[in-house]
Amino acid sequence: METMSKLGELSIALLILIGALFCALSAFGLIRLPDVYLRSHAATKSATLGVLCVLAGVFLYFMFFLDQVSVKLLLGIAFVFITSPIAGHLNGRAAYRQGVPLWDKSVRDDLQSALTEETQTGTQTLRPPPNEPESK
């Protein structure tokens, strides 16, 4: 029984350490990648995964070893899981509409053709068409 609880503690600590390593990896990507869009890819996805690993490890430790089920921690996990990709998407959209250039070795830009089509059909560019208001 003693070894089992030691093993459980060890695996939970390893889960937390792996989450922290994912966070460090996302910071590395944030430093090294060449472009806003590639950087936000690093900062959003792997940081979310790392934080989810850390929070899940803390939740499991509280549940198994201290006998406290923390609903607030579950709520935090769900909140981070939902809002972090949304924030990354908003940031990327704002960067594109502000005109931040892509990396000069990028080969494809689908949003560019979509926005120019929108301009040719008469609606104003960089803005949603007026018959579909963005927020009601």
Added chain:
Amino acid sequence: MIDHLLTASLAVLSLAVLGCLYRLLKGPSMADRIASLDAIGINLLAVVAVLCLLFRTQAYIDTILVIGILTFIGTTAFARYIERGVVLEDGDDEQAR
């Protein structure tokens, strides 16, 4: 044993915050800085969670929720600001957009 591993993960998370701080100071565009601020907030949330576990207390779990909410609202407000120039809009005036 677990306390050593938790301290190591705190050190790794601090390194991650430092890396984001470099991008926050240097980043060529505003969107870089916003993305790195978002990453710093997310990493701080993990730091607070690990501290909760180190001290074996649930007292700081509310802090996790507050940091998460503030990070999301801050990123949204900054993104709207650099996209449109305003954060809150009235809804009926067209030239403010």
